[in-house]
Amino acid sequence: MVMQWSSWSQFFSMGGYGLYVWGSYGVTFFLLGAEVIMLLKRRKLPGKHTPPTVAKARDLELETQ
Numbered sequence: 704m705v706m707q708w709s710s711w712s713q714f715f716s717m718g719g720y721g722l723y724v725w726g727s728y729g730v731t732f733f734l735l736g737a738e739v740i741m742l743l744k745r746r747k748l749p750g751k752h753t754p755p756t757v758a759k760a761r762d763l764e765l766e767t768q
Contacts, residue, residue: 708714717724
């Protein structure tokens with residue numbers, strides 16, 4: 704694989720498409736990070752987001768133990 708850029712500024716400008724390319728990477732990583740944070744917060748509050756059928760099954764399971 705041969706790089707087509709002779710300097711870092713050419714690499715980051717990506718032939719005029721740098722804003723689109725690096726902006727896309729930025730938005731993607733931001734959204735992935737936000738998803739991880741939301742999942743970690745949801746894990747701390749399991750009863751709040753548990754669907755009623757799952758909660759009922761969990762309660763029945765606890766009663767039989």
